[in-house]
Amino acid sequence: MNNNDIILKNYYDIDLNNQIVSFISSEENEVLTGYITNTVNYVIDESKNCQQYKLKRDTNEVFTIIKSSIETMKTDNLDVFNRNCELIANMLLESEIKISKGAIKPVNGGLIQAIIKNDTGYYYVLIKNEFFSAVDRISMEMIEAFLYDKKKKPPLKICIFDISELNSILDVNTIFIDDSIQKKHSVYWYDDFLGLKKCNSNEVNTNNAVERITLFWENNIKDHHEALTLRNDTISYFRSNDYFDFNDFMDNIKSRHEFDDENDIFEKLDKISKNERNGFDNRFEISQEDIKKRIVTKKFHPAKTITLSIEGIIDFNEICVTEENGMHIVKIRTEDEKTIKSLTKASLATSEN
Secondary structure, eight states: OOGGGEEEEEEEEEETTTTEEEEOOOTTOHHHHHHHHHHHHHHHHTOSSOEEEEESSSSOHHHHHHHHHHHHHTTTOHHHHHHHHHHHHHHHHHHHHHHTTSSOOOOOEEEEEEEEEOSSEEEEEEEEEEOOSHHHHHHHHTTGGGOOOSSSOOOEEEEEEEEEEETTEEEEEEEEEEESSOSSOOHIIIIIITOEEEOOOHHHHHHHHHHHHHHHHHHHOSSHHHHHHHHHHHHHHHHHOSEEEHHHHHHHHHTTOOOSOHHHHHHHHHHHHTOTTTOOOSEEEOOHHHHHHSOOEEEEEEETTEEEEEESSOOTTTEEEEEETTEEEEEEOOOOHHHHHHHSHHHHHHHHO
């Protein structure tokens, strides 16, 4: 991104000592514009401490205000944007006053907010610069502290909402959080103030999603053959796509299978994905390495002394059950010489004699 991509920006001074937020005019300030551009580019492209987060609840107060700002921005109503920025600045102040009563002591600073155009929608950026002396505060008010230095970045906390726009509907793709002061991100910043929680790693997401979804088909689809076909299609989806998207996955499944109640299936899987212990995110990059490592094995017990294990996708052209003379016979096509020689009736008959 470059400076021209920034549509609107706003700056509020956060004064914890007097418990007030103060608007500082910055709309025409090119130093601040460059600072925002360089900081966002660094966090997304280079920062080793940047992590992905997601909304903790669907009804997120900060994101609701952000959507209002983007929607009214199209009408050139700058007053609404500035009022919304003040609301969010006061929410941050309240969070910091609350946390300062305990062991953690937030410091004074300023909150920058900006709407930035990108290829699929917008970035909404929140940057809290922190400073520790009256001299810093004067610099902040003059916007001189925003001179960007890649080697000596100012202390800051940053959140970037990556928001897509499709048919005038705004939705969150990804939320990036970074903290230049400490590797462990401040809980009050992402949880209490922004209402976010950390995303799982791609590896955890991949393993949890494959395991939980395939188990769901097994436990909830009464037709066992249909459950196995759904399992096959699930594994195939993960092997053939770079990214998992919950809605895209469900569309893919629904295009191949008919359900008595599609909404019920969707809601149950959505609930499983939100499980705190072993759930998975709605969007993530599929770890193909983990898919290869974690061969999904399905076991059957066709007879008391026989266990049949099938790794990965079950090919119904290779294995099937037929009924002959009142008995169900498991048939497996094979080219394995040892299996053929060991299990043909002629070999068995010879060994018995």
